[in-house]
Amino acid sequence: MKKVVLFVALLAFGISATAQTMKVQSAYADMKNNRLAAAMKNIDAACEHESTKSDAKTWHYAGLIYAKFVEVSQTDEKLYKKQKNNTPIPELAEKSKQAIFKSIEIERANQTNEYIAANTNTLNYIVIYQFDQALNTFNSGKYAESIPLFEDVVKSSIIARNKEVEMKANFCIAMAYDAIKDKEKAVDMYRKLVKANTKEEPVYINLFLANKQAKEMDKAINVLKAGVRNIPTSYQILGLLAGAYIETGNKEEAAKVTEQLKTMSEGKPEVIVIVGDILRDAGDTEGAIQMYNKSLQLKPEQTESNFGLGVLYFNWAVDLLDKADKLPLEETQEYDKLKEEAKQKFILAIPFFEKVLSIKQKDINTLNALKVIYSRLEMADKYKEVNAVLESLKNK
8 A cells, every 4th residue: 555655646746746847838938928927927836846946947937037027017018017917027127136046056056057148148138127227226316225236236247247237337336435425435446446447437537536635646647547548538537637747747748648639639629628728727828728719619608618718817817916916015016017917817707707607607616706806806796796696505
């Protein structure tokens, strides 16, 4: 009797195992025919049954089916509604990812690679979806909440061998730390990204600014040089590098970078204005004016060149006033001459700053510059107008 019972038990197990194997195949067939709800029901059962839960194919199909749900939710609203699914899509995306991880884990243990390529492709789709979800969280202002989401994306993208998403997610983590004022972690992330030769321009700019603020100009310049190597077309990084060389007194290197920018500037007002800024800061006033005017000819309605010219004449006026104040008391004639020249430079600055203000009504730097000028030139009504705007901005 015992042998008969044992035989019956084994037969029952065999029938059950076969049934579960069939469920795996049925699940795949249902997915191919867009019967996603039935596919998910069958694959869920197979993932739990003893006979199929240790099979890499089961989890491979599970990853595919859950990913298909995610894809249809994004691309075919009608088909998605037919499935009458109650599970949130982000949850299904996570289930797909975990199923793929399980399939990969089983194959590694068995030293096989039958599903590796297919699993990597599916995982890449899920990684991109989850990156977009994390980015939506970031863009909604939930910076701290986005960090662990991006960190999960980084881990998944490494397994999926998606270097681009990995770098972008790490970049977003750095930006999120910056947004929540955790500067130490932000800078650490920026450094890692620079070492990884990221193509994200703001990484080099933000790390440069952090090093400059820490008064580490050698490090700051090296960051920009790395940026130029990795993004040679970035005129923003080149502009900052030229400015950094000017600030440290390295006129020769500044001139080289300026010439490089000039070769990139043809027909590009946004690059021409940067050359103007560099020449202005290097003391080449006439060259700067020429560049600003050239930029304005190409794009009259812009703030950059107008602001640059305003700053140029403003600083020129301030330098003349400083020079006048340093004169001996007996040199009254020279003093009056310099004061008048300064006044004329302030007058020249006004239309450029006012043009900026007509485009960007709440630009703090422009408002403050005009406040000084109107005060110096005793333009009381204009001064009150600008001061009122500044006070209203302070109270917000």
